[in-house]
Amino acid sequence: MTPERNLEHLFATFDSVLVAVSGGVDSTTLAHLAQRHFGARAQMVHAVSPAVPAEATARVRSHAERYGWVLRSIDAGEFADPRYRANPINRCFFCKSNLYRRIAVAFRGVIFSGTNTDDLGDYRPGLEAAAEHGVRHPFVEAGMAKSDIRACARRLGLDDLAELPAAPCLASRIETGIRVEADDLVFADEVERLLRAEFGPIDVRCRIRRRGVCLEVESGVLQRLSAPAGATTRAAVEAMIAGSGRSLVGYAPYRRGSAFLGAPSGA
Secondary structure (H helix, E strand, O other): OOHHHHHHHHHOOOOOEEEEOOOOHHHHHHHHHHHHHHHHHEEEEEEOOOOOOHHHHHHHHHHHHHHOOEEEEEOOOHHHOHHHHOOOOOHHHHHHHHHHHHHHHHOOOEEEOOOOHHHHHOOOOHHHHHHHOOOEOHHHHOOOOHHHHHHHHHHOOOHHHHOOOOOOOHHHHEOOOOOOOHHHHHHHHHHHHHHHHHHOOOOEEEEEEOOEEEEEEOHHHHHHHHOHHHHHHHHHHHHHHHHOOOOEEEEEEOOOOOOOOOOOOOO
16 A cells, blocks of 8 residues: 555544644645645644744745635744743754644644654654644654655645755754744844745755854855855855844855754764
């Protein structure tokens, strides 16, 4: 049986669902699949927060309007939680705990997340919060990895999702132990949007570290930025950083989770 058939069988065991939609490829594709199966019995829930990229929120609202989703927006409330704001190694646990608690209080139904099998190899304390709130992970239960989800998005004609770079919450740009501030998240988002406006849907992270700002970009783009032709873009980015009162440490190859310090060995 194919993973997508497994997913259909899983859906058939529920009467209605709540899909937590962040705006990334995984949860947004899951929302489309749930909409096709459940119709109005699937509600999509999107958390509006300083930690959610503006483009992600716009994408969720656009898809909801275009495809007729039942969409609810909420404040997950994580910024009122000092444990989250302290940015400890398990920050994601407090973020997801707040999110799933708010969803459970506001709506009735089983909560679905877009977690896939690739995510299980990382240290993800948010999965502990999901377990505490009975959240289900249909892609994991169906045996679907990120590549399967992208392929599914293509079959659904959702090419904008299929090619979408990974887009974790903006708090992932802040080095562990540095307090999470809304201004820092907005700044990181603005810098990354500037670079994507120039180079397209690339992997880019504006990391905020104790020693300053480090821009991580995928290798091909890093070469273009370093070349003379990239001088204008570099100047624009560096002017934005200087104008914010921050200092630029430098440029580096994109490395997943590099601001995440102190994860358990092997994560």
